[in-house]
Amino acid sequence: xxxxxxAMLVIGDEILSxxxxxxxxxxxxxxxxxxGIDLVEARVVSxxxxxxxxxxxxLSKAYTxxxxxxxxxPTHDDITSDAVAExxxxxxxxxxxxLAILTAHYERQGTELNTARMRMARIPxxxxxxxxxxxxxxxxxxxxxxxxxxxxxxxxxxLASLLPSLTGGDPVRSQTLxxxxxxxxxxxxxxxxxxSYPDLSFGSYPFISEGIYGSNVVVRGADAARxxxxxxxxxxxxxxxxx
Amino acid sequence: xxxxxxAMLVIGDEILSxxxxxxxxxxxxxxxxxxGIDLVEARVVSxxxxxxxxxxxxLSKAYTxxxxxxxxxPTHDDITSDAVAExxxxxxxxxxxxLAILTAHYERQGTELNTARMRMARIPxxxxxxxxxxxxxxxxxxxxxxxxxxxxxxxxxxLASLLPSLTGGDPVRSQTLxxxxxxxxxxxxxxxxxxSYPDLSFGSYPFISEGIYGSNVVVRGADAARxxxxxxxxxxxxxxxxx
Numbered sequence: 001x002x003x004x005x006x007a008m009l010v011i012g013d014e015i016l017s018x019x020x021x022x023x024x025x026x027x028x029x030x031x032x033x034x035x036g037i038d039l040v041e042a043r044v045v046s047x048x049x050x051x052x053x054x055x056x057x058x059l060s061k062a063y064t065x066x067x068x069x070x071x072x073x074p075t076h077d078d079i080t081s082d083a084v085a086e087x088x089x090x091x092x093x094x095x096x097x098x099l100a101i102l103t104a105h106y107e108r109q110g111t112e113l114n115t116a117r118m119r120m121a122r123i124p125x126x127x128x129x130x131x132x133x134x135x136x137x138x139x140x141x142x143x144x145x146x147x148x149x150x151x152x153x154x155x156x157x158x159l160a161s162l163l164p165s166l167t168g169g170d171p172v173r174s175q176t177l178x179x180x181x182x183x184x185x186x187x188x189x190x191x192x193x194x195x196s197y198p199d200l201s202f203g204s205y206p207f208i209s210e211g212i213y214g215s216n217v218v219v220r221g222a223d224a225a226r227x228x229x230x231x232x233x234x235x236x237x238x239x240x241x242x243x
Numbered sequence: 244x245x246x247x248x249x250a251m252l253v254i255g256d257e258i259l260s261x262x263x264x265x266x267x268x269x270x271x272x273x274x275x276x277x278x279g280i281d282l283v284e285a286r287v288v289s290x291x292x293x294x295x296x297x298x299x300x301x302l303s304k305a306y307t308x309x310x311x312x313x314x315x316x317p318t319h320d321d322i323t324s325d326a327v328a329e330x331x332x333x334x335x336x337x338x339x340x341x342l343a344i345l346t347a348h349y350e351r352q353g354t355e356l357n358t359a360r361m362r363m364a365r366i367p368x369x370x371x372x373x374x375x376x377x378x379x380x381x382x383x384x385x386x387x388x389x390x391x392x393x394x395x396x397x398x399x400x401x402l403a404s405l406l407p408s409l410t411g412g413d414p415v416r417s418q419t420l421x422x423x424x425x426x427x428x429x430x431x432x433x434x435x436x437x438x439s440y441p442d443l444s445f446g447s448y449p450f451i452s453e454g455i456y457g458s459n460v461v462v463r464g465a466d467a468a469r470x471x472x473x474x475x476x477x478x479x480x481x482x483x484x485x486x
Contacts, residue, residue, distance in 0.1 A: 012448075013444070013446050013463075014446060014448050014461070015268075015269075015272065015285075016272055016282045016283065016284075016285065017272060017276050017282070017415070017417070017463065018269060018270075018271075018272030018273030018274075018275075018276050018282075019417065019419075019448075019461060020448065021269040022268070022269075025258075025265070025287070026258075026261060026264040026265075027261075028261075029258065029259055029260060029261030030261030031261075032261075033260050033261050039259045039260070039261075040259065040288075040289060040294075041259075041286065041287065041288055041289075041294070042258075042259065042286065042287040043284065043285065043286045043287075044268070044284065044285040044286075045283075045284055046283060046284075047446070051283075051284070073426050073427075073430075073447070073449055074426050074427045074430040075426050075429075075430040075433055075434065075447040075458075076430065076433065076434035076437055076445070076447075077437075077445070077446050077447060111427075114427065114428075114431070115431060116426075116427050116428075116430030116431050116434075117427040117430075119430075120427075134451070135451075135456070150448075150449075151449055151450065151451060153451060154451075172260070174260070174262065176262075183316050183317050183318050183359075184316075184317045184354075184357065184359050184360040184363075185357075185359075186318075187316075187317040187318040187319065187359030187360075187362075188357070188358060188359050190318055190319065191318065191319035191359075194319055194320075201256070202319070202320070203256050203257060203290070203320050204316070204318040204319075204320060205255075205257050205262075205263065205393075206316055206393075206394055207394065208377070208378075208394060208396060208397075213378070215318075218257065218262060220256075220260065
């Protein structure tokens with residue numbers, strides 16, 4: 001059976017202006033591969049309600065899961081929760097369960113739960129909360145859309161809370177062979193090998209390192225025995241052949 | 244007048260599997276900000292012709308420019324050039340000008356221009372070439388779609404060749420104030436300030452660093468005098484107020 005599919009939606013002007021380099025996509029990609037969920041597409045949009053709504057609608061229809069990061073804090077540019085609710089046709093308001101979590105957290109800290117912070121208790125009707133062990137304000141899952149924070153440490157903690165509840169398929173394993181020959185020299189043989197293993201996926205990722213033009217050849221698949229066999233053939237073809 | 248808009252399309256299984264962390268989006272975002280071109284959206288898709296074609300069609304209709312990275316090498320999984328040609332309704336074949344560049348390059352190196360490498364001379368009809376000063380094989384611009392390599396050093400060199408030919412608007416300047424107070428404490432005042440400068444954009448980006456919950460407050464705009472004025476008010480509001 002095919003693995004469940006997923007898309008990521010990164011929300012934030014700071015990524016698109018080049019101020020910040022996104023880290024959450026790379027983290028999510030690695031975790032989903034292990035969980036047996038195929039990340040098929042990722043998008044980055046700005047803090048713009050129309051853009052978020054359009055992307056959530058398109059992605060939630062096309063894939064099993066959508067994971068979002070960013071835009072759920074207390075400031076005026078944090079509009080993700082309201083936009084996701086609108087995209088999914090859900091009502092949204094301050095919700096008692098989220099408010100109780102924030103109230104307890106700020107009481108422990110001796111900090112005021114002011115109007116701005118109350119925004120973080122806005123959770124769509126019907127959503128289930130995603131635990132935030134770092135700064136309390138929860139994420140949420142609404143339908144197949146999982147809404148998480150943008151700060152990497154919080155995103156990672158929320159994802160760790162969420163992932164065990166999602167059902168994945170077979171983990172995709174991979175093996176990488178570093179070949180110190182340019183892609184142009186190995187392309188024909190690699191293409192032929194890829195055709196003879198239609199159940200596996202072969203990728204070639206060129207690199208330039210200390211003046212050497214090389215290729216990292218990666219073979220991926222769920223069946224460990226087939227992977228080992230294909231990897232042995234890659235080695236024989238591209239490493240032993242040049243000795 | 245509004246600045247020209249842009250989207251980026253990153254093509255490659257290796258980003259979505261978590262094997263590689265994309266670097267080109269962050270580089271492009273920074274260069275476009277300086278050039279006065281607004282990066283509005285970015286997408287990452289796998290080495291899949293249908294996915295590339297759909298994304299190129301959607302993005303090239305929606306934005307002034309589309310910049311792609313990845314998938315233009317000599318191996319079987321390099322399908323970007325053909326997919327872009329199909330998306331834009333152009334014919335594609337080995338083109339004499341690109342072939343001449345490759346022939347000269349491999350002659351200089353004393354390397355064979357084999358069938359696999361000939362793939363890199365496949366350029367759509369009507370496209371103009373983008374120079375590759377590192378490994379010769381050119382990128383191309385077809386309509387408003389600019390197709391470049393995925394290897395970061397080559398992507399950056401191609402972008403440097405291309406950018407001077409594109410007309411940008413006013414560079415967007417920004418000033419960042421580091422506030423060592425959590426977003427929840429500054430949100431209300433920041434929102435009010437943002438409303439009083441509708442010509443500027445205010446963003447708040449939370450951080451957690453050595454146990455401190457803080458916010459980087461960024462104000463962006465094209466008018467330096469207005470920026471300075473708004474920044475002075477930010478300082479007065481959030482730094483001097485806590486002394």
